[in-house]
Amino acid sequence: MDNHSKEPVASDREVSTRTEDLKFRLATVELLRLAKKQYTYKKLQEETKLPVTVLSRYVKGHVLPNSERAQEIWQALSRIIRLEDEIRRRLKWSVDGFFDNTAIIGDTNLLSQAANYAIAKFAGKRITKVLTAAVDGVPLATMIARALGVNVVVAKPTKEIGVSTFIEETYTLSESGHTVTLFVPRNTIRRHKKAREVYRTEKEALRAVEQWRRKGYEAYLSKRDIAKGEYEVEVLRIYDSILIVDDVIKTGDVQSALINLVKKAKAEVSGVFALIAVGDSWKRKLHLPKNCQVEVILQL
Numbered sequence: 001m002d003n004h005s006k007e008p009v010a011s012d013r014e015v016s017t018r019t020e021d022l023k024f025r026l027a028t029v030e031l032l033r034l035a036k037k038q039y040t041y042k043k044l045q046e047e048t049k050l051p052v053t054v055l056s057r058y059v060k061g062h063v064l065p066n067s068e069r070a071q072e073i074w075q076a077l078s079r080i081i082r083l084e085d086e087i088r089r090r091l092k093w094s095v096d097g098f099f100d101n102t103a104i105i106g107d108t109n110l111l112s113q114a115a116n117y118a119i120a121k122f123a124g125k126r127i128t129k130v131l132t133a134a135v136d137g138v139p140l141a142t143m144i145a146r147a148l149g150v151n152v153v154v155a156k157p158t159k160e161i162g163v164s165t166f167i168e169e170t171y172t173l174s175e176s177g178h179t180v181t182l183f184v185p186r187n188t189i190r191r192h193k194k195a196r197e198v199y200r201t202e203k204e205a206l207r208a209v210e211q212w213r214r215k216g217y218e219a220y221l222s223k224r225d226i227a228k229g230e231y232e233v234e235v236l237r238i239y240d241s242i243l244i245v246d247d248v249i250k251t252g253d254v255q256s257a258l259i260n261l262v263k264k265a266k267a268e269v270s271g272v273f274a275l276i277a278v279g280d281s282w283k284r285k286l287h288l289p290k291n292c293q294v295e296v297i298l299q300l
Helices: 012-038 041-048 052-059 067-078 083-090 108-121 138-148 202-214 253-264
Strands: 129-133 151-155 166-172 179-185 193-199 218-225 230-237 241-249 268-277 293-299
Touching: 012 041, 012 052, 012 067, 012 108, 012 138, 041 052, 041 067, 083 108, 083 293, 108 138, 108 268, 108 293, 129 138, 129 253, 138 151, 138 241, 151 179, 151 253, 166 253, 179 253, 193 202, 202 218, 202 230, 241 253, 253 268
Parallel strands: 129 151, 129 241, 241 268, 268 293
Antiparallel strands: 166 179, 193 230, 218 230
16 A cells, blocks of 8 residues: 555644643643632632532542533632732842732742643643743743643853854844843754655645645645646755743744744744733834734733
8 A cells, every 4th residue: 555645644734733632631630620729619619610529520520521511610710819910929129119029939839839820821822942032932932831741941141162063143132232242052943844746646735735835834746747747846844943932031032043043943933931920011122923823921
């Protein structure tokens, strides 16, 4: 049998989506367990409209809620566990109007809740790596990467000894005019890869194009050689899909540099996530790709 004619059981993107869905359901149970430490089952029953027996089974890990119910539970619990208010409460302000977020980025319990929040917001998105800039964004990025089951990549302002090649991006700080360069080891982000497949008939080639497109890849019939009976299909496979994470977004300078690093690596940006954002003028600086999701917990 011709291998090219076989239908795949499930595409990589479909498997990835199911995996992210499972992670969100698990994160919902973690949120429910957190809520149980603060509220009685009776209160949780009032908020979720679910019987105590069902909630108890979720909390004890006997069963997982399905995707639809997990979304409902998450929305209900978000009304009584407001992460935004907790982050706002912990900010310390100076007389000059600057804030100190040390009490936030050092609290692993709070960051764990923020990681679950991110999983809920980016549920269904294909994310293969988390990217952040040194240093304050590292704890949050690590928590999110762990929750997603992916690696974290840290862009640093210096080159590491022992690493031979880097991807680098230089940007100017809006507030001071100083320039900063961020470095990422070249092999930490997998890039676009073009693949070519040859088929004996045009019908087989077009079928392959359709199958690749259903998987979410770019594919097209690139060459016809009727005399030789060869029909070439070119496929652009996107290996890494990056979630950019930071603790605070102010001017957007750092996040814009991180996006450019991903572009230079020829990977894709799946989203941007931050605990806190100041204003919204920074969004114009990012030049986000189409369908790129941006989520912020606390908007100042």
